[in-house]
Amino acid sequence: MSAEPTPPNDTYSYLGPAGTFTEAALAQVPEAAGKHWRSVNNVGEALDDVVAGRSTAAMIAIENSIEGGVSATQDALATIPDLRIVGEYLVRVNFVLVARPGTTLADVKVVNAHPVAYAQTHLWLDRNLPSHGHIPATSNVAAAASLLDPSTISGAGMADAAVAPPGIVGHYDLDVLATDIGDNSNAVTRFVLVSRTVAVPERTGSDKTSIIAELPDDTAGRLLEMLEQFATRGVNLSLIESRPIGDELGRYRFVIDLDGHIRDERVAEALLGLKRFSPNVIFLGSYPRADKLSIEVTNRYADDSFLEARQWLDGLIG
Structure with missing residues (x-):
């Protein structure tokens, strides 16, 4: 008798396999405890699970x-x-260098590592393995697992060691050659839990709102006009990054995180102004901040100030 499929509302997708930093992020979600965790190979597959209804949500690095x-x-x-x-x-990010049992640091000529992990450890690697080569991996755990793949162990040019998350030896029979090899001990990766469109949660006083917006054209000053929608309403941006739209050279969209909740008057006013300005605004959500820090604003940007100004205008019209 075949096993019954896991219901979508009992499934969470994450970039696997087991032991990744993404799994560590998912472990922080109370609702995911005791549910089925589906390991996937990339961000696209994780989000496709959500869109197709195979998973209730997906944990992805952002x-x-x-x-x-x-x-x-x-x-x-x-x-x-x-x-x-x-x-x-x-999730705080640090790395270890692992190898097949019996390997020493002097034996390492080629290192397998995810490109992001390699970028965060290359100073240590250059200092301790100045002549090493690098083979990119699809994930930090996959880099370690490849060392035990029978088809690659004796292959020419295959890796002698891998950059992997701490605790990897709990999943694979590998030796740790070095610990704390990250170039920055304060490195942190931010993950987001993505679901299908749901009702916006209530404000907590420690919230973040994520959007994506495009400029109407490449006229001089357009970026400044977009930023003024937030600055004039006292809305702080904690992230703004440009990404090519892809239809032609010189066309970009902006990924923006701002402090506050869509139900905050200053945030709502800023988004209304942005919508009038931008040909395409994508609202990704308002949600509690991971650091739980309260958002402080001056009195003139508090909700009461916006409400009083609106009442003043209504009085003039009335």
Whole structure:
């Protein structure tokens, strides 16, 4: 008798296999505890699970404190409709260098590593393995797992070691050659939990709103006009990155995170102004901040100030 398929509302997708930083982020989601976690190979597959209804949500990396925004995630959120960010989670990132049992650091000539992990460890690698070569991997765990693949162990040019997450030896029979090889001990990756379009949650006082917007044309000053929609209403931007739209050279969309909730008067006013200005605005969600920091604004940008100004105008019209 075949096993019954796991219901979509009991399934969460994440970039696998087991042991990745993405899995560590998903472990922070209370609603995912005890549910089925579906390991996928890339961001596109994770979001396709959500759109197709195979999963209730997907955990994906969106920003790193060292490398900036994750372009694959930003582009996917810009082009796949009906998605909503429902939460963000932070994972401190560090790495170990692992190898097959019996390998020493002096034996390492080629290192397997995910490109982002390699970028965050290349100073250590250059200093300790100055002549090493690099083979890109699809994930940090896949880099480690490849060392034990029988088809590659004896292959010419295959890796002797891999950059992997701490704790990898709990999943694979590997030796740790070095720990804490990250070039920045404060490195953090920000993950977001993405679901289908849902009702916007209530404000917490410690919220973030994510949007994507395009400029109407490339006339001088257009970017300034867009930024003024936020500045004149006291809305702080915690992230702004440009990504090519792809239809022609010189056309870009902007991925923006702003402090506050769509139900905050200042945020709502800014988004209304942006909608009048931009030919395409994508609302990705308002959700609690991972750091729980309260958003402080001056009195003139508080909700009461906007409401009083509107009442004053209504009085003039009345």
